[in-house]
Amino acid sequence: MAAGGPAPGEKFPLKAGLVTSLGFGHVSGLIALVHPAAFLATLTDEERETYLAQAQERTLAGKRRLASAIAGGRPMYERPADRRFDHDTPEKPQEAAMLLNPASRLGDDDIYIR
Template identity: 70%
Template sequence: MAADDVAVISKHDTSTLANDPNETELHERLADALGRSEGAPLFVVSQKSLTGHAKGGAAVFQMMGLCQILRDGVIPPNRSLDCVDDELAGSAHFVWVRDTLRLGGKFPLKAGMLTSLGFGHVSGLVALVHPQAFIASLDPAQRADYQRRADARLLAGQRRLASAIAGGAPMYQRPGDRRFDHHAPERPQEASMLLNPAARLGDGEAYIGCPCRWAPNVRSGRRCSACRRHGYTLAACSLA
């Protein structure tokens, strides 16, 4: 893969001066640094124009959309776009489409990028490559085995989605005690975790070493659910 193979950018675009010009500049700088050819277009998808701001789920929506774009060879339009802001219109590579662009085999989409930019500079960039690029790198035997397993995963996923739509088990159920001990208020546990330099996220996706440092737990000798699950003693938990 080369810089010019990246054809689509799924942007965090919040339609604000704080985000859109800076994110545009970010991708223009990346394109130049990676050696993108002059005039090579980067098609922009501003997905919040369709989904609104999903807060923590925004990047998940973007990734799903970008996978579908690469799969189908279709660039969705930014239908709410009347005109491109002057601060963005001067970008050298970006193209904002207003109508569906069906590229198909005429211009195969090989790769795309998405950016998710959060408060407190909690930000990330993900690059996605079309699965055929991976498949092409395998020898024939590996390719056949991978294709068999990939087809089985795809079918299982489609069945799972259809089941949820038809009234089956929901796609997501929030697990209990995911981060902290549910027997104690979460807010002081979270504060304790943030102040504990030894706190770590354990294998069970619960914070190990911090909940038991909450003062009532220490006084009573109680362990948090995460430490009980992992078999830590109170001393080990408090000093982990």
């Protein structure tokens, strides 16, 4: 117990929170974080069993992927080609035009349109 009352989270343990990123003028996001136990409590027994089995598979796949990268396999990060821009035009001018145009939107084909 902290002086003057309980430690942060002790009296009312956190189960969820929101994290925002304002980015650098064009990239922003909002992420909802939920304590794993709070998430699991919302599932039926069957859903929980399926989820936990799939989570274990994802964990094992991640460990195998890391071991492969360490041993000289594919790198852990590969920059996506064209980053949703037209591949026939240089990327930097397209990115600048997209950032400066308030009407720019991501089209149905996952390419930025102006």
